[in-house]
Amino acid sequence: MQVEGRCHCGEITYEAVVNPRGVAICHCTDCQMLTGSAYRTTVPASKESFRLRTGEPKIYAKTAESGAKRAHAFCPSCGSPIYSAPISDPQFYTLRVGCLRQRAELLPARQQWCQSALPWAMNLGAIPQVWRQ
Numbered sequence: 001m002q003v004e005g006r007c008h009c010g011e012i013t014y015e016a017v018v019n020p021r022g023v024a025i026c027h028c029t030d031c032q033m034l035t036g037s038a039y040r041t042t043v044p045a046s047k048e049s050f051r052l053r054t055g056e057p058k059i060y061a062k063t064a065e066s067g068a069k070r071a072h073a074f075c076p077s078c079g080s081p082i083y084s085a086p087i088s089d090p091q092f093y094t095l096r097v098g099c100l101r102q103r104a105e106l107l108p109a110r111q112q113w114c115q116s117a118l119p120w121a122m123n124l125g126a127i128p129q130v131w132r133q
Contacts, residue, residue, distance in 0.1 A: 001017065001102065003100045004100065005099045007074075007075035007077075007080035007082060008075070008078040008079075008099075009077050009078035011075055012052070012054060012055035013053040014051060014052045014053055015050075015051050015053060016049045016051065016093070016095060017049035018043045018106075020043070020105065020107070020109075021109050022109065023043045023106045023107060023109050024043075024110050024112055025039050025040070025041050025111045026039060026040045026041075026111075027114050028065075028112075028113035028116050030062065032118070034062075034072060034081065035081065038117075039111075040081075042094045042095060042097060043095050043106055044093070045083075050093045050095075056076075057073035057082050058073070058076040059071045059072065059073055060074065061087060062084075070086060071085050071087045071090075080096075081096045081099070082095070082096060083096060
């Protein structure tokens, strides 16, 4: 599936081809802190299919619990997270679904690091909803 992404301010735009069956939710504490939310939703894109069209993301190098180092790319102006990838020779970019135009079509296929999930994040159906501000 062809996807198009952009940061909130529009400085960074990109495109890629993704497999919708690869969409995942991560509940790890790093993802919670790096998003400022309860979890992160991502989809991988191959190095060959990912193309940065405009802008240059700022990179934050993070060391995971496993010791692996990953580059986290975000817009230097608005802070929108764009992707993460291994620091050396990435074969895949893990795109942030919230920045993709096609995000409504990318349903999560799995959840990971559920041991770190915030208890309320696993069942939001009972929480009252307000449809507009």
